[in-house]
Amino acid sequence: MSLEDIDISAWTALETAASDPQSGFRYLNLCTVDTAGNPQARMVVLRRVDRLARILEFHTDTRSPKWQEIAAHPRVTVVGYGHQQKLQLRLEGTIKQYTFESQQASAAWRGLSARTRSTYAGGPPGDSLAFHAAADDASTQPLDDAEGLAHFGVLILHVNTLDWFQLSRENNQRAWLTYTDSGALHASKWINP
Numbered sequence: 001m002s003l004e005d006i007d008i009s010a011w012t013a014l015e016t017a018a019s020d021p022q023s024g025f026r027y028l029n030l031c032t033v034d035t036a037g038n039p040q041a042r043m044v045v046l047r048r049v050d051r052l053a054r055i056l057e058f059h060t061d062t063r064s065p066k067w068q069e070i071a072a073h074p075r076v077t078v079v080g081y082g083h084q085q086k087l088q089l090r091l092e093g094t095i096k097q098y099t100f101e102s103q104q105a106s107a108a109w110r111g112l113s114a115r116t117r118s119t120y121a122g123g124p125p126g127d128s129l130a131f132h133a134a135a136d137d138a139s140t141q142p143l144d145d146a147e148g149l150a151h152f153g154v155l156i157l158h159v160n161t162l163d164w165f166q167l168s169r170e171n172n173q174r175a176w177l178t179y180t181d182s183g184a185l186h187a188s189k190w191i192n193p
């Protein structure tokens with residue numbers, strides 16, 4: 001496979017994952033630096049990919065710690081593993097944040113199911129629970145769409161580098177690709193795994 005093919009296939013895998021819940025890259029690990037300078041990581045759902053602009057989109061609650069962390073340190077790393085392809089993708093770039101008043105958040109909100117929207121209507125993520133409601137109780141509570149929207153945030157990651165690593169019994173392979181701000185492939189090379 002050529003470096004150009006690697007670029008194409010990696011972004012095809014990401015694009016597929018944004019619409020296929022079974023795909024290996026559907027859930028990615030979003031890594032940030034917190035306000036104390038410590039590393040933080042958590043799983044997020046890959047919601048949208050723009051392969052030409054080299055954009056990955058994630059959704060989160062604007063009250064969550066990660067939202068504040070990214071506001072202070074917008075450079076992040078995202079890592080995922082596709083079990084079937086035995087492929088690790090590590091992407092680095094800068095996140096832009098969009099709150100509910102933005103066009104980006106409105107468009108994303110329109111595409112969400114009522115069930116997903118309702119996850120933004122609860123208490124602030126990470127706050128202590130006063131009581132642990134049974135799952136059955138929670139599902140019977142009315143959903144407040146407007147309240148959920150007020151906490152809804154879109155994270156748009158503009159990818160600058162891709163570290164591509166394929167596991168193989170005989171010969172692990174690794175490639176390093178960089179992109180310009182407009183999303184063009186800037187440079188690519190094979191590196192030692």
Ligand SMILES: Cc1cc2nc3c(=O)[nH]c(=O)nc-3n(C[C@H](O)[C@H](O)[C@H](O)COP(=O)(O)O)c2cc1C
Nearest residue numbers: 027042043044045059060061064065066067125126
């Ligand atoms: C499979 C999986 C997918 C998740 N997807 C998201 C997501 O898309 N957005 C999100 O904010 N949290 C998501 N979470 C929860 C986060 O991993 C995390 O626990 C939560 O957002 C709090 O993160 P923070 O305290 O670093 O802000 C997901 C958790 C799992 C297990």
